[in-house]
Amino acid sequence: MEDLLECTKCGNEVDQILALSCEHNLCLQCSAKLYYKLQCQTLVCEICSSQTLLDPSAIEVLQDMYKLQSSRMSTANLKSSRQQVQYQASTHSKASQIHLNTQQGLTVTCQQHASEEALLYCYTCETPCFCMECYLQGLHKNHEVKNVQKSYSIIRTTKADQFYQKVKSSQDQLLQDQCKFAAKKKELVEINTSTKMQIQSNFQELYKALQLKESELIQVADDTMCEKLKEIDAEVQKIQAQMDKLNDVLSDIESYFPDHPDQSQSIMAFNYIALNNRKIDQLTRTILTERNTWGASLQLQYQLDPQSIIQQIEDIRSTKLKIMSLRALETVEPTINEKKLYERARDDRTKRLFQFQTPLQSLVQDENKENNQSFTLNNGEQTQLSEFQRKFQEAKRTLSQRQKLN
Numbered sequence: 327m328e329d330l331l332e333c334t335k336c337g338n339e340v341d342q343i344l345a346l347s348c349e350h351n352l353c354l355q356c357s358a359k360l361y362y363k364l365q366c367q368t369l370v371c372e373i374c375s376s377q378t379l380l381d382p383s384a385i386e387v388l389q390d391m392y393k394l395q396s397s398r399m400s401t402a403n404l405k406s407s408r409q410q411v412q413y414q415a416s417t418h419s420k421a422s423q424i425h426l427n428t429q430q431g432l433t434v435t436c437q438q439h440a441s442e443e444a445l446l447y448c449y450t451c452e453t454p455c456f457c458m459e460c461y462l463q464g465l466h467k468n469h470e471v472k473n474v475q476k477s478y479s480i481i482r483t484t485k486a487d488q489f490y491q492k493v494k495s496s497q498d499q500l501l502q503d504q505c506k507f508a509a510k511k512k513e514l515v516e517i518n519t520s521t522k523m524q525i526q527s528n529f530q531e532l533y534k535a536l537q538l539k540e541s542e543l544i545q546v547a548d549d550t551m552c553e554k555l556k557e558i559d560a561e562v563q564k565i566q567a568q569m570d571k572l573n574d575v576l577s578d579i580e581s582y583f584p585d586h587p588d589q590s591q592s593i594m595a596f597n598y599i600a601l602n603n604r605k606i607d608q609l610t611r612t613i614l615t616e617r618n619t620w621g622a623s624l625q626l627q628y629q630l631d632p633q634s635i636i637q638q639i640e641d642i643r644s645t646k647l648k649i650m651s652l653r654a655l656e657t658v659e660p661t662i663n664e665k666k667l668y669e670r671a672r673d674d675r676t677k678r679l680f681q682f683q684t685p686l687q688s689l690v691q692d693e694n695k696e697n698n699q700s701f702t703l704n705n706g707e708q709t710q711l712s713e714f715q716r717k718f719q720e721a722k723r724t725l726s727q728r729q730k731l732n
Contacts, residue, residue, distance in 0.1 A: 334373060344369075344384065348376035354505065358391040381515075387508045391501075434593040436460060447474045447481075447596045454597045478592040485599050486583045490576070492610045497572045500565050503617060507562050511555060518551040521635050528642045543638070568613050575606060 331343045333353035344357040348371050352360065360369055367385065369378045380388070434455070436444045442457035450469035461471060472480075522544050533540075582598040584591060 344388075346371050346376065346378040348374050348378070350374065354387065354391045358388045361385070361388045362392050381512065384508075384512070387505055434590050444593055445473060445475075446471050447477065452600050452603060454600045455593045474592045474596055475589050478587065478595065481596065481599060482583060485603070486579060486595070489606055490579055492606065493572050493575050493579070496610050496613045497569065497576075499617060500569055500572070500613065504562060504565050507558050507565070511558055514551050514554055514558075517632075517635070518547050521547050521638075524639050525642065528639060543642075564616070568616070571609060572613075575602075575609070578602070 331351055332339050333343065333356055334350040335352055335356045338353055340353045343351045343353055345351055346369065350371050350373055357369070360372070361380070364370065367380050369380060370376075371378070434444050436442045436457035436459070437454055439457050439459045442459050444455040444457055446458070446461055446466075447455050448466045448469045448471050450471075451466065455474055456465070460466070525540060525543050525547075578598065582591075582595045587595065
């Protein structure tokens with residue numbers, strides 16, 4: 327179970343917070359309200375007045391949270407407006423009440439018998455409301471049949487509330503997933519920025535010789551990040567599409583299940599249950615299945631390998647002898663000469679290789695000075711190079727499998 331964090335402003339315990347530079351924590355709801363109140367990229371802490379600069383990904387999360395809050399407030403205002411209209415209607419004159427009742431008292435007829443009024447609902451088969459004629463014909467014999475007007479409160483407190491809770495729960499879970507994807511985007515950007523800074527700092531020593539390779543590695547890092555960000559954006563769009571569907575269902579529920587319905591509205595509510603019961607269950611099950619897929623994607627598909635980044639930086643520092651032939655993360659197996667040059671550079675035994683001679687020329691001269699002694703590797707060096715080769719082969723197999731799947 328995840329540890330809950332307390333919002334400094336509202337005191338609520340939540341699992342997603344915005345950490346300000348002053349070390350005060352705000353929940354996403356309070357952060358969104360404060361952001362739209364100030365309308366700028368810098369948040370001012372209401373407790374200590376310190377300022378915190380928001381990055382673009384954090385602003386996206388706060389904007390989405392504010393939109394969701396606005397949607398909920400609109401729904402609450404709609405219900406309040408209905409109650410106010412009902413209260414005002416009760417104070418009108420008797421003639422106005424008669425006129426209102428005449429408009430609301432529409433008769434809903436049976437689907438099987440157009441001339442008969444639909445009055446009954448079958449809790450056993452959950453078909454649309456029907457008339458007394460259908461019941462007398464035995465179409466719902468031994469079923470649980472009740473009058474819609476009298477039993478409306480039952481279905482209002484069972485089915486409608488169940489639908490609302492299912493949809494509301496799915497909506498909250500999708501919002502959490504959306505925040506996690508936004509956090510993953512921020513993490514990818516930070517890792518990419520850190521990687522580029524390390525690459526640039528290590529290339530300063532041999533800047534003239536490394537200029538071309540520096541640009542290449544930075545481009546590889548940017549391309550990798552952009553590819554993953556596009557994939558995450560596609561997943562976020564899927565989440566938004568499901569959110570839109572859930573919002574539509576919530577809107578229908580508000581529309582079909584008023585607090586004080588007349589008979590026609592009650593029938594329409596029962597009919598809505600009959601026609602949308604399976605659809606809503608299928609929608610929530612589909613969202614649950616997709617959420618399981620998103621969880622695996624967050625842990626695997628969108629995860630960068632920190633060890634590969636460390637290995638790349640180490641290669642840049644130690645493989646100066648072969649700098650113009652450096653490979654990116656998906657490099658092939660090193661050659662024998664590259665292994666020899668790598669080991670000699672690591673031991674810092676051939677400083678002349680970093681000057682004007684090519685690595686191969688320097689290696690030949692050094693070998694002549696050593697009276698043609700053979701170049702050998704000790705057990706530790708051999709183990710390190712074997713691990714180096716193994717990681718390359720695993721990377722190649724992984725890329726090959728992804729290409730086949732795509």
